[in-house]
Amino acid sequence: MTQWKCSTCGYTFTSDRIPDQCPSCDERCSFADVTCYVPECGGSESGNIDPRLVHTDRSKKT
Ligand SMILES: [Zn+2]
Numbered sequence: 262m263t264q265w266k267c268s269t270c271g272y273t274f275t276s277d278r279i280p281d282q283c284p285s286c287d288e289r290c291s292f293a294d295v296t297c298y299v300p301e302c303g304g305s306e307s308g309n310i311d312p313r314l315v316h317t318d319r320s321k322k323t
Pocket of ligand 1: 268270272283284285286287288290
């Protein structure tokens with residue numbers, strides 16, 4: 262499983278593949294792969310999100 266983050270709303274979710282629409286904001290967004298691949302957050306087997314890749318940029322929203 263891969264962890265994805267919506268570039269528009271910042272929503273993170275787990276899916277085998279990128280959905281057509283964001284489950285949260287229902288937009289056709291681009292999604293960033295935020296899966297953890299390093300031991301610090303559990304490794305790729307853990308299915309964890311890499312916290313370094315998920316910065317909640319609330320300041321970006323207007
Ligand atoms: Zn979204």
